[in-house]
Amino acid sequence: MIQALPPPPPAVEAPAPERSAATEDRLRVAAALTEARVSVDSGFSGASIVLYGAVFNPGDDPTDVVVVVRGPDAPVRLVKKTRNLGVWLNSRPVVFEGAPGFYMTASTRPLGDIADFGDLRRLGVGVDHLRINAPEESRVVTRYGVRDVVISRLGEDYLDWRRAVIRLREAAALYNTDPEGVRFVDRGLFRAEIELPAVAPTGQYFAEVWLFQDGDPVSVSNLTLTVEKVGIERDIFEFAHNRPWTYGVLCVLLAAFTGWAASRIFRRQ
Structure with a gap:
């Protein structure tokens, strides 16, 4: 005897995806990384990571995007060659206690055309506004296994030592500034590349994606990147x-x- 099958249940229509009403009319930026973790081994020769994102702009006023990537801070010990009585000698060592091991900025235009000096300095955006912690007092410490390293307070020569740190890091491709590194690939969609050299330090990197409009920062997206040995x-x-x-x-x-x-x-x- 053949039994009739029960009728199928009525089709249930899937609800439409909800949209956040609070952000529909708010100017903001969102970003992400193609890789959030970079593995370093004996064959590591550098890495290229793509940062991509979108600008949600309900109006018609143009915007600018600035990407800032800062690597882990580490002490930097510097000495200066000085000539005394015809003999070249090393000056007193100076240790910067908080210099980032990696720093890059990428933007849609030169930073000076996007915001004024005060805002860039307050946000720490750009190599010229990079925050590098200097010793506040004279003392004797042990650094890198070397005893009795004298760290002297910096005075009027602070800017000279700071420029030396930046110059050395730029020569090693650890500091970089690209005024056209952020490119819009479509309306509201942008991308930028983070180039890590083979000598990039391991640790946690922090990326800030700033959105500027009319010279003012209006939104920021924060990301993290981990570079570790394996x-x-x-x-x-x-x-x-x-x-x-x-x-x-x-x-x-x-x-x-x-x-x-x-x-x-x-x-x-």
Whole structure:
């Protein structure tokens, strides 16, 4: 006996996706990264990461986008060559305690055309307005395994030392400014590229995407990027920093053994 199948249930129409009424008429920017984590191994030769986003502009007034990427802060020790009695000597060492290991800005136009000096300085946008912490007092500390490193308070020569930090980082491709690095690919859609060199420091990077209109910052989107060592390089790095004395002794023993083994091999030949 064949039984009739029950009728199918009535079709349920899916509800339309809701839209946030609070942001429909608000000028804002949203951004994201193609990669939020970069792995560094022995074959690392740099990385290129795309930052993309959209500008929600309910009006017709034009806007500008500025991307700022700042790497982990680390101390920078500098010395200056000075000539005394015809002999070139190193000056007193100066340590900047909070210089970013990586810093780049990309924008739709030159920063000076987007906002005035005061706003850029207040936001810390641009190499000229980069915040680098200088020592506040004279003291003696231990840095990089070297004892009795004198850190002197900077006075009128602060700007000279600061320019030296920026110049050295720019030469190593760690600081970069691209006044046309942000490109709109469609109405409201933009992209920018973050170029990490092979010497980029590991750690957490912070990216700020600023939206300017009529010279004023109106919105910002914050992102994070992690650059970390992987594999045996990470194990050696952590071991060297967690147990520096043991690592140093092992390096000396390994160098002595390598020299002894090489002498034995060449002696036999």
